[in-house]
Amino acid sequence: MEKCTITFQPAGKTVEVTRGTNLMEAARKAGVFLDAPCGGKGVCGKCKVKVKSGAHKHEYNSLLSPEEIEQGIRLACMTWVQDDMTVEILQIDVINDIMVEDITSGSKGKFIKKTVETLTSSGVKIVTKFEAVSLKLPKPTIDDNIPDFERVERELRQVLGCKNVKCFVEVLKKLPQALRRNNFEIRLFVSKNSDDCNIVSIAEKEKAGPLGLCADIGTTTVAACLADIQTGEIVASANSGNLQMQYGADVISRIIYSTKNSGLKKLQQAIAEGTLNQLINNMTSKLNIDKNDIIFSVFAGNTTMTHFLLGIPAENIRIEPYIPAFRHAPIFRAGDILLDINKNAPVFTLPNVASYVGGDIVAGVLASGIWNSDETILFMDLGTNGEIVLGNKEWMLTCACSAGPAFEGGEISCGMRAAIGAIDEVKINRYDLRPEIKVIGNVMPKGICGSGIIDAIAEMFLTGIIDMKGKLNTTIKSDRIRYNAHIGCSEYVIVFGDETESGRDITINEIDIDNFLRAKGAVYSGARTLLNNAGMTPEDIDKVIIAGGIGQNLDIENSIVIGLLPDIPHDKFDFVGNSSLAGAYACVISDEARKKAAEIADNMTYIELSADPLYMEEFISACFLPHTDTSLFPSLKDVMNL
Amino acid sequence: MEKCTITFQPAGKTVEVTRGTNLMEAARKAGVFLDAPCGGKGVCGKCKVKVKSGAHKHEYNSLLSPEEIEQGIRLACMTWVQDDMTVEILQIDVINDIMVEDITSGSKGKFIKKTVETLTSSGVKIVTKFEAVSLKLPKPTIDDNIPDFERVERELRQVLGCKNVKCFVEVLKKLPQALRRNNFEIRLFVSKNSDDCNIVSIAEKEKAGPLGLCADIGTTTVAACLADIQTGEIVASANSGNLQMQYGADVISRIIYSTKNSGLKKLQQAIAEGTLNQLINNMTSKLNIDKNDIIFSVFAGNTTMTHFLLGIPAENIRIEPYIPAFRHAPIFRAGDILLDINKNAPVFTLPNVASYVGGDIVAGVLASGIWNSDETILFMDLGTNGEIVLGNKEWMLTCACSAGPAFEGGEISCGMRAAIGAIDEVKINRYDLRPEIKVIGNVMPKGICGSGIIDAIAEMFLTGIIDMKGKLNTTIKSDRIRYNAHIGCSEYVIVFGDETESGRDITINEIDIDNFLRAKGAVYSGARTLLNNAGMTPEDIDKVIIAGGIGQNLDIENSIVIGLLPDIPHDKFDFVGNSSLAGAYACVISDEARKKAAEIADNMTYIELSADPLYMEEFISACFLPHTDTSLFPSLKDVMNL
Known part of the structure; x- marks a missing residue:
């Protein structure tokens, strides 16, 4: 089979493929990931590239103008390699650009800190079963010749007061040399549970703390941070696009892709290896952190994202009666889901509420304290799609809006x-x-x-x-x-x-x-429907919390002008940024936070919008600027002579 | 690099290697495993092959006679490929010949049955935490739309009365389809522990029983069987050589090999992939068993073999003060140690007593009931090396003899x-x-x-x-x-x-x-030393149990004639064949048997022969036929005019 060499500019990445290979496929192979909302069906027009040289076959369609075709612009998904080629990527948003950010300072840091305060003041203890233990063991002699593991066990029983000690195979593999390398002094990361103590890892560095990875797995954006589990200190954070974007922009198109041959596996690889492992690499290499010291991980994502992260079929989510495979996933190990941290690190995924209200919302509710609030709060997560929660410590309603990306x-x-x-x-x-x-x-x-x-x-x-x-x-x-x-x-x-x-x-x-109007209309009408279900009007809302990937600089006034947010006093609005990441972070540093998250997921009432008789009318009215019923936006009267 | 094709006869296996490759290495690559007691150092002469054609380089040494060299006979480990070659294997004992045997009938079957009786009569319950559960679930509807996992959980709580249900990631991956494939009827293999129920596997066949693998990992021979965990029925059994033989005949030479670059990994692969997985393949393919239904595994081997099976460094076993990495290995998963059964099947290894008395002996003691016997029993395991136990329900002494293979x-x-x-x-x-x-x-x-x-x-x-x-x-x-x-x-x-x-x-x-005389001398003098330590003479022995790879047809009279066994009445001898396998089998079908095994390992007193002042003299005297002190063999007087 004839081989052709394809060079992608401006990154300069090169790949060798068989003649006849699809150019989108070639790009993936080269590590160039093109955002393809339609999943490569040639209908969204996002994967435009400019062919600078090289023979190729192309299926033309109306997404390209004659001028573009003249200039060599093609849809990568509709182009097949015939010879060596040089291709320029035109896409604006490169999915796998990693952005390192400091989320400990500024407004993001404020919310993270506030999350800890919120939980503490609600009686949630910020402590976990993980801890680092430094042991100084007596060296073996002919008279004290118990095996290495039993020697460690004997000491751990004394130091930690535990009865049963176990460990993972990787720990036992390293133990003999680790003990002898340092004169029988050793630092262990253990997980302690009443009488049982499990050695998760041998610390690679003398004073290393046990690290936890937490991440918000958004449909479009993934944000992660590493925290010292014991001190709570956030040591690194970064975000990037979700590499699954190459298989579709929204959860529905990805679920469809997942049912194709090895589609599920590719989606799992895209999030785990393609996205998370890159973020992990980025964070650890900069700070010279040993990945093996990352012994715990928590992920918050929507129901579909969580399924794909764990490699679980999600196809029934989109087929009536819309059944996810799980609400509370069992605790797996990082090695089970391709993550490049300590392979025995437990993986906790925030539980979902329903097929379209996931662990990211549960994390947001956990972090923002709605579950313990006397005030009635409207919580809106505006990322890909939009999920809304309305409630207080007595009750919580939630719904998902088909807002798209x-x-x-x-x-x-x-x-x-x-x-x-x-x-x-x-x-x-x-x-x-x-x-x-x-x-x-x-x-x-x-x-x-x-x-x-x-x-x-x-x-x-x-x-x-x-x-x-x-x-x-x-x-x-x-x-x-x-x-x-x-x-x-x-x-x-x-x-x-x-x-x-x-x-x-x-x-x-x-x-x-x-x-955009349809997106904002979906959210506004969703909020209205929750209020209707609670027998409330916008005036009954004590506070609106806005979270999600829409960006930190959301302008309230403008959001009201376009009819995205309800027209209530500005001081009732609060921006919390990525509340899903904040909730995941809380679950890394607190065992009780995880239990609380499980309760939250079980206690929220899900409202299926499509089943609500008034929803469709609400939606249509909300697809205008700001709304067909301008009386809902009284404050705008002066601004624009409504 | 130039490639040469090597064909091995009589198997007809072919491999392509780089010019200059060692012929032993080429054989391994071709799947032809040569027994090499010396580990390929050119000193044992076992790896003789006949070069039928093809240029090669050879380092001659005295292990080959001029006639042999003339005939084209070479030591594979001292031969390097220069061109395409055809080579005939001369070795008698092909390590990876698998022998399928029926261990449920004949004398082997008798001992297995007796093992169950022995344990039952000693109060050990033959029951495990594993069971198969068939569920018939209500199909999901819009009103009963809980997720698949929670649906199963709800049913398991009712059927098994457990509170917490968890599962492995592979189970959750299969669950949605498994439920829908068969109208929400499903058969699960679960492990139940008071309030907790863990779904280990979804049964692949309608009436499948949960299967357990048990194996005796001998230095030379490996014997395995598959048993239905619930009924105790042995469904298949087979044995073969231990493929580690290609890296040395005895534990010491293998430990040395393990310290070389990737030596430990090769040894683990040789036993797990090369030997056990072949036996598993053989047993399952014949009976059309799904490997995924094998959800538990128990292994009995000497201390070094157990380390290598788990991939744990064993080098400190041969360096004073002779420290194994562990006595009681934690329970790992089959996937951790390369085994081709359900990757989540727990792996239980019989605990060892000391560096040279391992889990195989503990298994033998468990199976033969010494630990609960009123009579004083001398237990001799004659495989590679020889291990001896002397004792009864009050006390047990044990030692290891350097008998070699x-x-x-x-x-x-x-x-x-x-x-x-x-x-x-x-x-x-x-x-x-x-x-x-x-x-x-x-x-x-x-x-x-x-x-x-x-x-x-x-x-x-x-x-x-x-x-x-x-x-x-x-x-x-x-x-x-x-x-x-x-x-x-x-x-x-x-x-x-x-x-x-x-x-x-x-x-x-x-x-x-x-x-052979040194081997039998080591065993006899070992037995004498244990008797000395107990202040006993051969007459005090109520029963001698002989186990191990020496063969079922051991002749007592002849064994006394050569001075291997003590000269006591023949009716005191009992042959039990592979008691290590019998003990492993008991541990597959009984949770209490595993606990008992752990107690046995902790309660045995290990006698280090090299530290016993009288041992060397005993050994030298025992290296004659039958012994320098013929008064120890009074019954032979008539037979041979001693």
């Missing part, structure tokens, strides 16, 4: 995750209609993330660029407002190509706005 | 394991000095096993062919008695080449006899 930049032509290069704030000058923008990392902009899109749409609405249906007013004279013949609708230019990283314009078009 | 045919020129083709009985006609033989499997003889060697030496002694030092009387006129110039000593021909499988003579020479 728009809040994380998905299904938006120039959308991207809230990563470096993303426009996260937009203000449009009332007079000349020119925007002022803020870019994460203060670099040349690459695209626009959720909070930026909200700003842009609100400002376009307030400046009259768009009407309440989201249609552009093309009678306005501005070089930024134009008709795009290729896509067949109008668009507004936020940044012209001469000021962007890729050299291409960053725009928002009517299709983008339409997608 | 002679009882299993090791270090005997025509020796082999008690497998098909082995001469296991020899009688020499007093008048014409011609032998009558019995061959295992009634085939052309290939070699001679332990019991055959004992017979041969005893008969040679009784017929005057050898004297009490084991030297041949070459003045006797017989075509069977001759001087072998190549090895520099005399030999006796048991079978001429025209009646053997290989076409070569089967002989016993003075070096063989010398090796």
Whole structure:
């Protein structure tokens, strides 16, 4: 079989493939991961590449304009290699770009710290069964010749007062040499449970603390951090895209992909090896941490993400009567799920509530303290899809909105995750209609993330660029407002190509706005439905907590303007960032937090929106700016003459 | 690098190796395993092969006669490939020949049955925590939409009365499909422990029983069987050589090999993948058993074998103060040690007593009931080396004799394991000095096993062919008695080449006899030393139990004649065959038997022979036929005019 060499620019990655290989497949093999919301079916147009040289076969479709085809632009998923090729990646948002962030300071750090306070003040003890024990053993002699393991056992019984000692095979393998290397002084990480003590690991470094990995597995974004289990100190954190994006943007398309031949396995590998292990590598190599010292792990994700992480079939989630394989997954070991930490590290996954309300929401509820609150709280997690919880310490209702990935930049032509290069704030000058923008990392902009899109749409609405249906007013004279013949609708230019990283314009078009309105409509109507179910109105809400990947810089005023958030006093809103990660972190440093999470999952009442007779009407009304019923947004009267 | 193709006859196995590869290494790669007692150092001469064609380099040494060199005979370990070659294997005893045997009938079956009786009558309950449970679950509906795992959990709580249900990741992976495949009827193998129930496996077949694997891991021979854990029925059994033989005949040479680069890993692979997995394959494929239904495993081996099986460094066993890594190994999982059964099957290894008295002896003591006996029993396990236990329900002494592999045919020129083709009985006609033989499997003889060697030496002694030092009387006129110039000593021909499988003579020479006398001397003097330590004489022994790989057809009279067994009334002797396997079997079908085994290991007193001031003298006296002190063998007076 003939081999062809494919080079991907700008990364310069090269791969050898058989003639006839699909270019998307070749990219994966080269370690270049293309976001493909449609899962490679040639219908989303996200995987555009520019072929610089090399023969290839291509199936043309309407997603490419004649000009693009002329320029060598192709959909990777519809291109097949015929010869050596050089290909330029055009995608804005590179999934596997890892962003290292310090989540111990700033607003993120504040919420993490507050999580610990919230739990402590609610009577949850911040202590785990894991601990480090340093032993100084008597050296063996002819008279004291008990075996190595029994020698350690004898000492542990004395030091920890435990009766039964066991260990993993890897510990026993290392034990003889570890004892003799250091004159029978040894540092162990143990897990203690009343009479039983399990040696999980031999510490690789003299003063190493037992580390725990926690991660929020979002459909679009994955955020992880490493914490010292005993002290609670967060030693590293990082985030990146979820590499599963190459198999589809939303959970439904991924579930469909999972039912294909070895699809489930590929999805598991994409999250475990492709995403989490890369984040782990990144965090540990920088700080010279031995991965073997990571002896515990906690993951919060939506129900489907948790299934895929564990490699469990999720197909029944989308088939009536919508049955997940589990609510509370048993504790597995890291080695069972391909994770590159201590292979015996227990894996705790936050339990899910229902097929579409997962452990990430349970983690968020845990971290934000709704479960112990006297006040009635509306909790909104705005990531891919949107999940909502309404309640207090007496009761909690929850629902899932089919918002899709728009809040994380998905299904938006120039959308991207809230990563470096993303426009996260937009203000449009009332007079000349020119925007002022803020870019994460203060670099040349690459695209626009959720909070930026909200700003842009609100400002376009307030400046009259768009009407309440989201249609552009093309009678306005501005070089930024134009008709795009290729896509067949109008668009507004936020940044012209001469000021962007890729050299291409960053725009928002009517299709983008339409997608976004449906997303925000799904969330708003979801919140309304929960309130209806509780017999409440927005005025009864004491506090709104907003979490999720939509970005830290969400503007409340603009979110109300577009009708995403209910129109209540601004001081009732609180942003908590990634509350799912905060909850996972709490579960790493507290055994009781994990128990509490299990109770929360069992105690929440799930409302199936599609089964609610009023929901569809609510949804349609909410797909306007801000809503067909403007009386729901009284504060906007002055702002925009509603 | 240039590649050469090597073909091994008679098996016809072929392998491609780089020019310059050692021929022993090439054989291993081809799946042809050569017994190499010296571990490939060119000093034992066991790995002789005949090069039929092909250029090669060879390091000649005195182990090959000029005639052999002329005929193309080489030591594989001293030969390096230079071109394509065809090579004939000359070794008698092919390590990886698997012998399927029915151990449920005959004398073996009797002992297995007796083991169950012994334990039952000693109050040990024959019941385990494993059981099969068939569930018929209500199908999920919109109103009863709990997840699959919770649905099973709910039912198990009712059926088994357990509170906490957990499972392994493989179970959860299979669960959704397994439930839906069969209308929500499912058969599970669970392990139940008071309130906790762990689903170990989903039964692959409708009426499958949970199976347990038990094996005796001998230095030379490995015997295994599969039993239904619930009914106790033995469904299959088989044995073969221990593939570790290619790295050395005895534990010491293997320990040395284990310290070399990846030596430990190779030894573990040789026993787990090379030997046990082959036996498992053999047993399961014949009976169409699903390996996944094997959910428990128990292994009995000497201390070093158990370390290697688990992949644990054993090097400190041979360095003063002789410290094993463990006495009671924690329970690992089959997947941890490369075993091809249900990867979550717990692995229980019989605990060892000391560096040279292992779990096989503990298993033997458990099975034979010494630990609960009013009578004083001398228990002798005659396999590679020999271990002895003396005691009753009040006390037990044990020691290890450095007998080497002679009882299993090791270090005997025509020796082999008690497998098909082995001469296991020899009688020499007093008048014409011609032998009558019995061959295992009634085939052309290939070699001679332990019991055959004992017979041969005893008969040679009784017929005057050898004297009490084991030297041949070459003045006797017989075509069977001759001087072998190549090895520099005399030999006796048991079978001429025209009646053997290989076409070569089967002989016993003075070096063989010398090796065997040292082996039997080590055992006899070991027994004497235990008696001395207990302040006893042979007359105080109520019963002698003989176990081990020496062969089922051991002749008591002849064993006394050569001074291997003490001269006490014949009715006090009992043969139990592989008591280590019987003990392992007991541990598969009884939780209490495992606890009892742990107690036995802790309660035995180990006597270090090398530290006993009288031992060396005892040993030297015992290296004669039958002994320098003939008064110890009064019954032989009549037989041979002592």
